[in-house]
Amino acid sequence: MPELPEVESLRRILAHSIVGRTIVGASVADPRLRRAVAADLATSIAGGAITGVQRRAKYLLIELHDERLLMVHLGMSGSLTHRHAALDAAGFDPRHDHVSFRLDDGSALVFNDPRRFGLMKLIARAELAAIAELAAIGPEPFAREFDAAYLWKVTRGRATAIKNLLMDQRTVAGVGNIYASEILFRARVRPTRRAGKVTRAELARIATITRQVLREAIGGGGTTFRSYRDSRGQPGRYAKRLQVYDREGQPCGACGAAIRAVVVGQRSSFFCPKCQK
């Protein structure tokens, strides 16, 4: 489910709700995620005081007082909800609540992931840069270095579709299937265009618009297409503002032509055949 805006929305909420709390205990009901949750996670994390919540690409990094970080990826269907015990025997999902952290105020932080494509592990801050999942990830879209010149450099000579490259985390961090279609629509570039053939002016638009779309989506609390919920169980409000994603056959808001769907790199993609070249 989550791309950068969803993870960032989650981060902002958690930064208010769990920083200052201490993890007093944890339990792993099912360790079988994308990679198995370490057997000692529950015992190792107990006593950890939460000092901050950061994000890198689509990874959430929960900082502990002892220079360790709990690294969480939500995969396709994961969620991290902050539950207040009194409210909530009802919200318990025995099938997919895989990992729970008990906090010192009686609340719980629960990782739920039906498809189990997610990831959860405890790492030392010092090894952050060397973590395999993060090492090859490209610049954050809001970083200075992500600009037209950078995109020019990484797209030249590349035969793959521009949408594939935009979704490749090595190119830029955090863009996934929904926002890639939205960005290319606003930049007026077809998702199928060979990356090496995209012009300098178009790349400049893509860089600017990537930031714009992601910023707006964060402002809307992210997009709920099917199942995304934030840590309070709320859906994102940005879905109603999507202009092409999942809108095959509907009129383009700019020109009225019917939105088309194509498969690019095995992912469904949407575009306006008239506005996007």
Next chain:
DNA sequence: AAACATTCCTGCACGC
């Protein structure tokens, strides 16, 4: 019942 918000791995083709 086909499709799905992600990532990782494999195998093949190509160039030096």
Next chain:
DNA sequence: TGCGTGCAGGAATGTT
């Protein structure tokens, strides 16, 4: 030949 890189396709899995 051998090696590195780019690219396509498949797999992991449960839900709607």
